[in-house]
Amino acid sequence: MLDFENVTKRFGTTTAVDGVTLSIPQGQMVGVIGRSGAGKSTLLRMINRLNDSSSGKILFGGREITALKGSDLRRWRNECAMVFQQFNLVGRLQVVTNVMSGRLFQHGFASSMLGLFSARERAFAIRALDRLGMAHAALQQTDTLSGGQQQRVAIARALVQEPKIMLADEPIASLDPLNAKVVMDALRSINQEDGLTVICNLHTLDTARAYCDRIIGMQDGRVVFDGPARALTDSVAREIYGAEAESAFSEAVTSTALNGHGPGQPKMPEPQEQAEEQLAAARAAL
Numbered sequence: 001m002l003d004f005e006n007v008t009k010r011f012g013t014t015t016a017v018d019g020v021t022l023s024i025p026q027g028q029m030v031g032v033i034g035r036s037g038a039g040k041s042t043l044l045r046m047i048n049r050l051n052d053s054s055s056g057k058i059l060f061g062g063r064e065i066t067a068l069k070g071s072d073l074r075r076w077r078n079e080c081a082m083v084f085q086q087f088n089l090v091g092r093l094q095v096v097t098n099v100m101s102g103r104l105f106q107h108g109f110a111s112s113m114l115g116l117f118s119a120r121e122r123a124f125a126i127r128a129l130d131r132l133g134m135a136h137a138a139l140q141q142t143d144t145l146s147g148g149q150q151q152r153v154a155i156a157r158a159l160v161q162e163p164k165i166m167l168a169d170e171p172i173a174s175l176d177p178l179n180a181k182v183v184m185d186a187l188r189s190i191n192q193e194d195g196l197t198v199i200c201n202l203h204t205l206d207t208a209r210a211y212c213d214r215i216i217g218m219q220d221g222r223v224v225f226d227g228p229a230r231a232l233t234d235s236v237a238r239e240i241y242g243a244e245a246e247s248a249f250s251e252a253v254t255s256t257a258l259n260g261h262g263p264g265q266p267k268m269p270e271p272q273e274q275a276e277e278q279l280a281a282a283r284a285a286l
C-alpha cells in the first residue's frame with residue numbers, strides 16, 4: 001500500500017500539491033489526470049523523492065519514504081522505477097547498455113562505469129527487451145530508434161530494476177497514436193502480469209479511461225476526483241479540465257482511435273523474420 005497523508009508541496013509561493021491524502025493498494029493501475037500545472041508531475045516526483053514534500057507523509061508498506069536518507073533513499077529510488085515523457089536514454093549507447101543501466105544499483109557503480117556487467121545481467125536485459133518486443137534491437141544504437149521504440153526500451157530499463165512501483169510521467173505525450181497504444185499496452189501488461197502498481201500521468205482522458213483501474217483527477221494541487229473510469233463522466237471531466245477540456249477530449253489517441261487494438265488485444269506484430277534474425281544475432285553476441 002502506498003499512502004499519502006496530507007501531503008503538500010510548495011515551490012516558493014506556488015502550492016503545487018495541496019493537502020493530498022490517498023491510499024493506493026499494491027497492483028493497481030492508476031491514471032492521474034488534470035490540466036497543465038495541476039500538480040500531476042509533482043505528485044509523482046514526491047513518490048520517488050525527485051521532489052521532497054513540504055509537509056505531510058508518504059508511506060509505502062507502512063515505511064515512511066518521506067523520511068528516508070542516504071543508502072535507504074537510494075534503495076527506495078531503485079524500487080520505484082520511473083518512465084519519462086522524453087525517455088531519458090543515452091542516445092549514443094547501444095540499447096542493451098541503456099537497459100543494463102537499470103541494474104546500476106544492484107551492480108555497484110564502479111564496475112558499472114567500467115562496463116563490467118555480467119553475462120547474467122546482459123541476459124536479464126535481453127529478456128526485458130524481449131517482453132517489450134524490442135530484443136531484435138538490442139545491439140542497435142539507441143538514437144536510431146523511433147520514439148515509441150525508445151519508450152519501450154525505457155520501460156525495459158525500468159523493469160530490470162525489479163521495482164515495486166512503476167511511475168510514468170506523461171509516457172505517451174510525445175508519441176503518435178499507434179506507438180502510444182503499444183506503450184500503454186506494455187504498461188498494462190506489466191501491471192497485470194507482475195502485479196506491479198503503475199501510476200501514470202496522462203493528458204488524454206480516452207487513454208486513462210481505457211487503461212486505468214482508477215483515475216485521480218487533480219486541480220490546483222488538490223485531488224478533486226478519485227474513482228473508477230466509469231465514474232469519470234464527461235461533465236466531471238469538463239470540470240476538472242476547465243478551459244483545457246476540449247484538448248483533453250479531442251486528443252483521443254490509443255485504443256478507441258485504433259480499431260481492433262484495445263487493451264488485452266495482442267500486440268502489434270514485429271516484422272517477424274527480421275526480428276527473429278536480429279534476436280539470434282543479439283543472443284549470439286552475449
Ligand SMILES: Nc1ncnc2c1ncn2[C@@H]1O[C@H](COP(=O)(O)OP(=O)(O)OP(=O)(O)O)[C@@H](O)[C@H]1O
Pocket residue numbers: 011014015016034035036037038039040041042043
Ligand atoms: N521546480 C519547480 N519550481 C517552481 N515551480 C514549480 C516547479 N515544479 C513545478 N512547479 C509549479 O508547480 C505547479 C504544478 O506543476 P506540475 O508540473 O506538477 O503540474 P502538472 O500537472 O504535471 O503540469 P503538466 O501537465 O503541464 O506537466 C505549476 O504551477 C508549476 O509551475
